[in-house]
Amino acid sequence: MNETATSRFSGWWASFRPRLTPYLFIAPNLVLFSVFIFFPLLYAAFISVHEWSLIDEPFYIGAENYTRLLTDYQFWQAMKNTVIYSVATVPTSLAIGLLLAVGLDRDLYARTFLRSIYFLPVVVSSVATAIIAAWLFNDHYGVINALLKLVGIQPVAWLSTTSWALPSIIITTLWTRVGFCMVVYLAALQSISPTYYEAASIDGATRLQQFRHVTWPLLRPTTFLLLILNVIHSFQVFDLIFVMTGGGPGFSTTMIVQYIYQSAFATSEMGYASAMGIVLFLLILLFTLLQWRVNMRTEEFV
């Protein structure tokens, strides 16, 4: 009796165990994701409807943090900065990356070496990048101003004026991003079959026409992917600015994430900071879904 029970159990176990295997394989990741990503996201939503300064207990205030955002001048300034930064960095990185990829796809002397140089900034940490940039753009002793002086241009107070600090950061960002875009575009270019170009040139298409009617449409999915990635990167930029300008001078280079960090860890407004985090998350989500829709639709029409 006992024996049959055991064998029945072991029979059940023998058939059940293989089905358990995949779950065991993904379990460590799932647990870590739940604890450190999914739970925090829910928790952020919870904190965002409370007032909480860490010293006292969280106090429920409903949507007050969100309504406060609507009238917070600094939040809108940070929003504006983030949008300007994204609009200035994303299309430019893609365009330069594409030009580099097309240029270095040609059979040029030492092209592998040239590609490497463009790609190098990808491995440089944003802290190191910020430090180098701060030194290059230094108002008084920076080499950029020295070079401008050589060609007869007045030195620019790059990092100490509200009008030039953001452009300095944008230029630095381009330095870090173009190589990344170039590599992705290069891979895509190399996967385009040469027969397309042969067919096009038989039809008498010029190089520019070939690019417009063959290369560009075929690069669509790549452009779409790079667009999403770059926008997400731009929306969450933090390290570079934190080290390079600290969000200043004034509020001129403060982005949303900067403002979140400040609200949470400088002024201890946990609820308010979380509300901004949720808003940022929704913006990124919205943007990605929108891009997806647009991409799907144009794909159908093409």
Add this chain to the structure above:
Amino acid sequence: MMVTTTTPTKKRLETIGLWVLMAFGAVIMIFPIYWMFVTAVRPKDQIFIPDVSLMPTGWVWQNFADALAHMPFLHWFWNSTVIAVVAVAITVTINLLCGYAFAKFRFAGRDVLFLAVLSALMIPVQVIIVPLFFVVSELGLLNSYWGVILPRAAEAFGIFMVRQFMVSIPDELIEAARLDGASELTIFRKIVLPLSKPIIAVLIIFTFMWRWNDFVMPLVMLTDQEMYTVQLGLNLLKGQYNTEWTDIMSIALLSLVPMLVIFVFFQRQLIQGIAGTGLK
């Protein structure tokens, strides 16, 4: 007929023009790194002069020793190394297991779970930094290595890359081993892993780079200077009022060394990782 006679020279000129343009761009791209090096070895009294020389004005290797003497950078290098190495060991192991399961097993809820992994890609750490701080704090992990390792140990990019790679491993190999009575873990270790060497290399390199260069997580979780990473140390050094630029540049340069080594020796894997998935 005219066309055929002018084309080769025109094409030649065009190629030369393009090359000059590309090379000029490359000079601009490399200049910041070059300038960092030139500043690091420049005599300290020649930093603040109005007429900047683009060439090195001296080779003061002592600057490196001076910079290292000012702050416990060697200790911070050690912290960064421990964090990056442990993170690589954990992340690579669990991502391989997870990516394998998604690639080669059929199980209830697989697609939903994979969607959950992909959605983790959409949640940047900056968005959840406040609640994450509380989670790490509740777990008692503030100011410890684990406080920066665990929150980012599960890496959605990694899982995604592994899955894409392992889908192409032939099912027959796995089935054959299963019929021979090999356990699932043995199959994974003896058959799947040896076939996955390229993706393992990519995964190791990227995880190391991400953790070594990480800033926001250490900034929030490590407040005790004893626990600082190199990146935090650099930020501290830069923020100090009367820091020498030679100091900052020498430390920044040293902080880049592991990355430059990876760049020189594993560029293929770096490019493969980025180009393959288009993800950074």
